[in-house]
Structures are given as C-alpha cells and as structure tokens.
Amino acid sequence: MPKTSSRRKRNLSARQMKILYVCPFAHYPGHFSWAATRETGALKQAGIDVRLLTFCGAIDETEIKVPQITVLSRTGSGHLVRQLFAILRKNAITRWLLMSFETFLTLTTAIKLKKRLSIDVIHLRDGEPYLFLPHILCLPFKNYKWLVSLTASNIYPPEEIKSFKLLVYTTAVRVLNNKMWRPLYKFSLTRNRFLFVVQNDRALRDYSNYMAGIFNGIVECLPVGTSTTTEIVSKKEARRHLSIPLDRPVFLAFGAYHSGKDLQTIFHALKDLPGVYFVHAGSQAFGLGVDLEEVARGYIEANRMSIRNYYVPESEKPYYFLAADAVILSYTRQFLSTSSLLWEASRFGIPVIASDNGQLKELMVAFQPGLLFSAQDPDSLREAILRFISLKPKEVKVLKNNCHRFAKEFSMDKWAGKCVSFYGSLLKEPENR
DSSP, X not given: OOHHHHHHHHHHHTSOOEEEEEETTTTSTTTHHHHHHHHHHHHHHTTOEEEEEESSOOTTGGGOOSOEEESSOSSTHHHHHHHXXXXXXXXXXXXXXXXXXXXXXXXXXXXXXXXXTTOSEEEESOOOSOTTHHHHHTTTOOXXXXXXXXXXXXXXXXXXXXXXXXXXXXXXXXXXXXXXXXXXXXXXHHHSEEEEEESSHHHHHHHHTHHHHTTTTSEEEOOOOBOOOSOOOOHHHHHHHHTOOSSSOEEEXXXXXXXXXXXXXXXXXXXXXXXXXXXXXXXXXXXXXXXXXXXXXXXXXXXXXXXXXXXXOTTTHHHHHHHOSEEEEOBOTTOOSOOHHHHHHHHTTOOEEEEOOHHHHHHHHHHOOEEXXXXXXXXXXXXXXXXXXXXXXXXXXXXXXXXXXXXXXTBHHHHHHHHHHHHHHHHSOOOOO
C-alpha cells in the first residue's frame, strides 16, 4: 500500500468519520423529511460526524438533531426565491422541472462542500429519479466517495397510464433508464467510488442487473430503519383529539399518495361496510392531480370517513396511528418498492392489512403483523377487514406483539450500523473492477 494511503487511513482512524448527508427533497411531502431527520439523528447516535444538506430545509425542522446547511438561505433574496418556487410547485409539470433544478443545485453544493469540510463520504438520500446527476457533476473530480440510496422507483414505474401527468412521468422514467447513460456510468466509475443501497432483495437483484450489470458488485441491501415510539396516548384520547368516532372500528391509510398506492380499492371495499370508519392522512407526493376526497365520496358516506390532505408532522403521528384499529397498506400489483408504512405502523404497534406485493407479502408472512389480501381486489380486502374485526382481543394482541418484534428487527441502530460499515468499505483501497 502506498505511503499516502497508509497515512490517510491512520488519519481517518484518529478522528470521527465525516459524512455529508444530502437530501434534495426534504421540503417535499413523503418519506423525505422523515429520512432527513431520523436517519441523520441515528448516524449521530452511532458516533458519526454528520451534516445535513438540504435545498431549503426539511418540513420537520424541529426534528433535526445535526448541523444543517441549506442551498437557499431563509433571508434576503433567498426568501423571495422560496416564495417563487412555492408558486411553481403548485403545478405538477413545473414542480417536476423545479425538482430537477433543485437536485442539480443541491448536488453541486455537496461537491463544493466535500473539500471545504473534509468530507469522507457523500450520502445521497434518494438518488432517483436523477441517477445520472452525481455521475455527471463529479466527472471533473477523482476519488470522491458516494453512498447513494435508491427506492427503485426508476425500475418499477407504474404500468397503468391513467392521466396525462402519469404519461409524462413514465415517459421521463423510460428516458432515464435508456442505455444511452451506460457509457457515462462506466466512465464515472473509473474516476469516483459509488456504492448504491436499495431497500429489499428484489431491488438488489434488479439493480445489480441494471443496464447489463453496470452496477453489479456495488449494490447492497439496506432495509429501512425504525424505532418504537416513546409517546403513547390511549385510543380514546387519540380519537377525541382527531374528532373521530369512539365506538366504531377505525381503519387508517397514511402517508403521501403516489402512483403505486391503490386507495380506490380501499374505497370500493368499504362501500358495503357501513359500520366502519375510514381515515386517510397525508398529502400528495408529487401533485398527481387526484382529489382523494371527491373519489372517496363516490363510495363512502361523508359521516364515516375523514380525508386529511396535509403533511402530518412527527408530533401528530401518534394520534393517527394510535386512534386506528389497523392500518391498510394497499398498492397496485406493479408496485415492488419497499412500503415504509409497514415500518411506521410497526413502530406504533398497530396491526396492518396489506396487499400481497413482492417484499411486503414476504415480510407479512415472516413476521405476521396483520392480514393479507389480494392486491387491487376489493372483495379480498373486504373479507380481510371483516376477518380482522372478528378477531378476539388476544389474537389482536399477538399481531401487536409481532409489530414490535418487526420494529426491533429493523431498528434505526441496526440501520446506522450498516451505514457505518458501508462507509468503511468505500474508504478502503479500491479493488480492480
């Protein structure tokens, strides 16, 4: 080993590993803000010197436990630009264009900060959809280390085109998956080190074979992490807080609505279950233009549902989950990415009724945190809901215990430990590929 490499290794072992955690979309609804706050906190807890880089902050600002850097300042001209961007985000098409620009500026800033802050590894949360950007932007440099997380949204796009917006989205994904990018990736990997982490074994296999195996050998599986909640309220207290009935079975659908979620099957299944109350909480991820309340009204009476279209901050989550008897996870058959909502429900010890999609089915079978139904089949979901309602208290308790077991198996501590291991592998001397 060359002397310079030995010196670099000794210097690294004598100080904390320095990580720049980059989340360009932390200001959008969905998992982004949660990831930016909880994952950086877990890395700090694991002894990592971590800094968070966002475009203009995270939605859950109060949850951030590490130093944060934003591309856009909160004062002066930055404040005016924020207001302009807020207007542009109201339209789906201009929002998608804006997201490209935001990602470009955030990654450019990350590359500049790498040397200024003596960063060891740039950890990019959600490298999709613009997988090519860090490769292009890093071409003038050598020996930069990147850990890039992927949700597999690029390789599992929706197959059903229900609107012009979805057509634009799926067309863009096809362009991003075109093999014209392969020479760029091949050249980029000769100059800088990349490790891609995905959330399940199916995505690990498919990204390892992506574009004739261009990333084979540099893809690892890093499941989502979670924790058990420390803030407990009673079911009665939670329901009163949310102004929902105390005397009915309550089923919750939670989180940002996206093209892989199938809420219509839930609405259809609940149509003939008048004794059941339904709650949906969460905003649309990328402005797909669906009025969920209007669609739901075609199936469910207004007095037995509550559609709350807003981003639910961390402080309010316990009320929604602990008010529910069960959480319904309903996805299209084509959805093969990880359902992070299973982790959220398990964190609160709330059983789930889940569609039989890919890894979700495997986890449901392995941990038994609830009941399964056939994806996109309202009759199957209706039967599962009726089965759940008929469960004895001791049977529900078993499901809740299984949820807690799941949360311990996929803890944030284990997630952070795997990250530290991956950082270490990136900082080792590269082997010939």
